[in-house]
Amino acid sequence: MKIKETPLKDCYIIEPTVFEDDRGYFYEKYNEKKFEEITGLNGHFVQDNISKSSYGVLRGVHLQKGEHAQAKLVSCLEGKVYDVAVDLREDSPTFGKWFGIELTLENKLQLYVPRGFGHGFSVLSETAVFAYKCDNFYNKESEGGVLWNDEDINVDWKLPLEDVVLSEKDAVLTKFSEHNF
Template sequence: MIVTKTHLQDCFVIEPKVFGDDRGYFFESFNKQTFKEKTSLEINFVQDNEAFSNRGILRGLHFQKGASAQAKLVRVIKGKVLDIALDIRPKSKTYGKYFSLILSEKNKKQLFVPRGFAHGYSVLEDNTIFAYKCDNYYDTSSEGGIIYNDSNLKIDWMLSENEIILSGKDKTLPLLKNIVL
């Protein structure tokens, strides 16, 4: 497993070692001991989630706050997304900065998104399956979000504005400067 630091503290790109032959491939998507050795972070995932989407779907930017904050390890099983991790820790040197990465079934990369971050992704191919592990259980009362097109963030979602499909909830999220943590 190759672990690469991003410019955001505790946010890492994970590249598993893939073993392939004429039968297909195998890779270890997560190993707690190796993760700790390579990142110095102790993590205990308690929930796995999966989402299916077609091109143009944009999910995010979402976060859990307070005692329900979540770290996530995200990846794509099938298809391709642009994944975004946004630092929303008020005392962080990189508050309001984001990291973006293409995750796909071909590159098998994963992104570790630490607690204190908002997360979102745009779907770049039809029939995409997105999966992620969380280190805390989902709590509806602690959810929050930031509107995807906050002009201060300048995120290029790699979709034209007329392609983007949002949930009703995601259409009404506040700007970063207006969130309450």
């Protein structure tokens, strides 16, 4: 397992060690002990989520606030997504900045998104199955988010605007400038 830094403080790309031969491949998707040794971060996750989406679906930018904040370890199990993390920690040197990475079954990369970050992804393939491990349980009253097309953050979702498919909830999230994180 290799850990690569991103331009955002405390946000990491996880690259597994893959063993391939003529039968196929094997890799350890997650190992709490190795994760904690390599990153120095708490790798205890309590909830796994899976979503399946069609091309153009954009989910985000979501976050859990306060005592229900969640760190996430995300990956794509089928298809291709453009995954985005936004640093929403006001005391962070990278506050208001975003980082994006393509996640696919083929590249097997994962992104560690720490607590206090917003998170979202867009589906670039016909369909995609997306997985995320969370270190805290979901709490509806603590959910929040930033509008996907906020001009201050200016995320490039790698989709033509006419192809973007949003939920009603995501279409009305607040602007970054109006938010109290």
